Amino acid sequence: MAGSLVGRRVLITRSADRARPLASLLSSLGAEPLVLPLIDFERATDQAALDAALDDLVAGAYDWLVISSITTLRMITEKAAQRGSTPAALIPAGTRVATIGPSSRQALEALGIPVTLAPKDNQSAEGLVALWTAKRVRVLLPQADIAAPGLREGLAAAGADVTSVIAYHTVDYPARAERRLAADLPPAVGRSTPAAPQELSPPQARRELDAGTIDAVVAASPSAARRIAATLLPLGRCRFIAIGRPTAAEATARGIPVAANAKVPTPDGIAAALGAVFANEGNTR
Known part of the structure; x- marks a missing residue:
């Protein structure tokens, strides 16, 4: 094939x-x-709410941190750098981490953050909710501004006390340079960073499609x-x-x-x- x-x-x-x-x-x-590139990502407009949620995370207020995307992890990496820390240091030893996709899991592990829960078959919000068994736990869920409510509602229906906070905004490409969320993540363990592929402009893509x-x-x-x-x-x-x-x-x-x-x-x-x-x-x- x-x-x-x-x-x-x-x-x-x-x-x-x-x-x-x-x-x-x-x-x-x-x-x-x-x-x-069609979409890009900007830092959350409400940085105060995001910082407050991360302060609570560091203080041990949450039993679980749910990372639903690579972009959320970029936000945490950027915030850790602003605090002179590392992403792993923002997560207390007693706080467990859940994620959805293999890319997020690999990036978390490359940063030294162990993942307790991640779906293997249905790698989606639905898949994570289907695995969720923890009740009466406090969960921090940083997400995009346009994130569908299914993950938050599913975790809440399963018995979790979910605090959802906007981690970043999804915008048309390109994001404003001063607002763009672009923190680098390390490659997965044992993998090098491949070269960048050729990038087309929208007019070039249109001509190629027409041809x-x-x-x-x-x-x-x-x-x-x-x-x-x-x-x-x-x-x-x-x-x-x-x-x-x-x-x-x-x-x-x-x-x-x-x-x-x-x-x-x-x-x-x-x-x-x-x-x-x-x-x-x-x-x-």
Whole structure:
């Protein structure tokens, strides 16, 4: 199935730094990765509320910290640096950490933060809620301003006392330079940082789509699907690959046919979804 990716041109709708792991894998499989950033992230407007929540975290007020995205971890890394500390030092020994995806777990562990709970099969908010058994516990949940309520409500329904705070704002790319959340995270243990893939401008991406020279576009979030619907349609022969059911649902709601949904939100899972699409087409162009 990996052979079906040879020569395929795949557009990743993330910034180059966030697209590197997937782009590196696709290159190794013979594909040509391209990036077109559509969304970006800015620091939370209400820094006082965020700082107060982190002060309580450091003081041991929470039994659990739930990290639902890599971007949340970037926020914590930036906040730790501002305090002359490390992300691991912000989390007391008695506070357990839960997360959703393998990328977040790997980044947490690379920072020396052990993960107590993370879904293996359904790597989503629903998957974490399904595993949750801790009742009458205090949970800190830093999230994006546009985060769906499902995780917060699911944890609360399971018996947790959830404090939700806005960790960052999701904005159209590019974020304002003075507000952009861009703290560097270390590579996963045993992995080097791959080179940045080629980045397209929106006009370049439009010309490529019109010419039919992009084989697939990958969207990692519902907000990316919304931006694709607003800025890149029609996709022509380009196949839409979703990462996660919420992304696929958002694309479908906006009239974008979903060629495949990555079963696992990792570079390997996305490559497998791409490979399946092209293998089913007989690897013809």
